[in-house]
Amino acid sequence: MDQRIVEQFRDAIGPEAVLTEPVQLVTYECDALPHLRSMPDVVLLPRSAADVQKIVRICDREGVPFVARGHGTGLSGGALPVAGGVVITLAKLNRVLEIDIPNRRVTVEPGVTNLEITRQVAPHGYYYAPDPSSQQVCSLGGNVAENSGGAHCLKYGFTVHHILAVEAVLPNGELVQIGSPLADAPGPDVLGLLVGSEGTLAVVTKVVVRILRKPESVQTLLAAFNSTSEAGAAVSEIIAAGIVPAAVEMMDAVAIEAAEAAVHPNFPPADTILIVELDGPSAEVAELFGIVEATCRNAGATRIEVAQDEAQRGRIWKGRKAAFAAMGRISPNYYVQDGVVPRTKLPEVMARIRQLAEREGIRIGNVFHAGDGNLHPLICYDERIEGQSALAERVAGEILIYCVEAGGSITGEHGVGADKKEFMPRMFSEDSLDVMQSVRDALDPKRLCNPGKVLPTPRLCGEVPGPYREHPIERAGLGERF
């Protein structure tokens, strides 16, 4: 990058906030999808919204592409740097600005971690509901950009349902307030558009979130089944009975084996296990939990374990959450795919995935949010064997196609990013993508704001999702991948 521009950044936000040394830059080369890498020219560490604004103004004037980055835990290459561009890291905007318990609102800067909000409001009996498993480390800015979900989004919704307002810098450098701590702001829901736009429309500098009262009671059970379709039937019955569980998670035999090898949760031997959690007022949980138990039994559960205390509940969740990282115990490499199918299509799509695994001679484990049909197939391979990486890539892509054919989506929570943009035409017509592009062009006519993400670029067709590599966060035991 032109030294003259680098000097402008130094003048604007201070020389110590401008990183240009390769050893400093290498950390920012990729997010948690490490097979997509690109070295940024410059990394900028603003400390305030005003700093962000100054940076974006320089980028706008000089035609420099910029990529916002939270804590780099994204799984779709959303924060992948752009050649010749800068990375704007929001890590230093990490203050909790206001906690308003009576109005159940918290205002934070984007670099605050997801769990920090809950940590700060827990003493008052409140929590922040969206709970991605990376919550100890991922940033609120990243959550807003990805519209992140968590195990409990079946009942509580995604990030978009819990954000009241943001302050953001538009690609032209203008600082805007979108949304309001008060309800019913007039006009189109621009906030709803920004949430989930993967950092392509603005850089978020402040977030107002809604917090919830901690539920009075939580109950969790684990049920073992002889087949995925029986477990799937149990889920359908529970939901048809008018019950909306806080979480419904499913694991198949491969995933159970991996979890057992890694953290020994003592899961019963089974083809499929189902974890169901209810929360809410004690009387409601007590009454509905009995129905859930009976439903699982009637659907053919061979064994049911009800968590008797927090420790047992913790063990069940540990087994579930460890399943991903645990794949490393049974396979040298693996892909984590993220796709969605309508819940009733789960058995059909699972059968297709099994056939695919048999046909290609590859092992695929399945751990997923069964309540909302969000699949996370784990595709096992060994990169040392020639052709296996390519095969795994092809299989991962094929599964996405099954999801779309079943009426689902190519991503339920990890985002499109740089990774899946070439799959977008499978879900949306050319006209639809063109209109999405026009939204982007309206706000970012110079195409400088996180370019090359979300919407397909014709020249790169045939790209496939990348292999799984353990993220430092997982290695450090700070979070497991959902």
Place this chain on the structure above:
Amino acid sequence: MSVSEALRPGTAEDAIDGVVPLRVALPESPEDLARVLADASRERQLTVLRGGGSKIGWGRVADRIDLVIGTARLGRLVAHRYGDMTVTAQAGMPLATLNRHLFEHRQHLPVESAFEDATVGGIIATNDAGPMRHRFGTPRDLLIGVTLAMTDGRLVTAGGTVVKNVAGYDLGKLVSGSHGTLAVIVDATFKLLPLPLASMTLVGSYVDGVALARDVAALHGSQVELTSFDVYAANGRWVLLMRMASSPAATEAQAAEARRLLSSAPTVLSGDEEAALWGEQIRAPWLEGGTVLRLSWLPSNLPAVIALLARLQSRGCRVAAFAGRTMGAGLLRLEGEDSTVLAAVGDLRAAGEVGHVVILRANRRVKEQIDVWGPSTGAIEVGRVLKRKFDPQNILNAGRGPI
């Protein structure tokens, strides 16, 4: 029917704020609708979109309306995937009809409207909701996919039919609250909820708002999970309506807990009586004449809002009805001379206790003297930038809508 047959001259019945549209189009298919819209854009015809017409008067007064495009003939239920708890319906389907279909599988779209004719498209375009928003949010929170007709004649989609999906820009959110200014909503897909197994409503009566606000605060800090919540004041009577809906024993237990927190014994309603009460309650702010405003506040400010209403009243503006839906949003019906109403709106907009004061219903004279939408916001500025792309000829609800 050909496109031209579906086009008729406007009549007095089609008038909006006294402005009779030149023509009314009632296309029968999404493709026809898109064609009519593209023609209108090419010919720069000022176009108003109409669902059931129940909220068509919301907005500024138009100088002229060339065309009304109605969705009355696009009222098909596209698919109720009851196993997946999602539904796709065309924009012109009345909300009430939709919920009747869903009832067959004991499901519902938990959105209420004061208006019998409210359609799927209309509730999205206005993002209007009733007291159940306390638990389930507004239409934008339940919307998971849309088909839109763009002014250039293209039919496009965003979102999908699954409840969890982050692929692409959420254009469904963008058109929520857009009041027909960006594109035509052709069909919409929602996530659904099961009908509750049991339901019960408590009604507390109060001599003044202060006592009511104390009970509201007690409930707000408790573990009582209400499905609907409504504060209502009219003719010097204050009532608090609380609905709990869950499993039978849980509903009882919740009601008992709420009763324990309230300062005086509430009336208990269930079954048909309960349903009738809520129906009335939702319609109440709209029933008689007067100016209806929408406004919002921070929940902790309720006592201050109540005091503010008393001040308005003492200045000669009759506060005919106040309906506080959920903990911080509601409707206000004012009666009085135009000048008094205008002054009251001005006072409310200047007051720190409330925000987003929007005039939903008023006579033409009032609407001509004050901006119904109120001061601009960051979202409205961004909305305008997007509108230039979506509607380059500026035909859609031009001048009337919020952007």
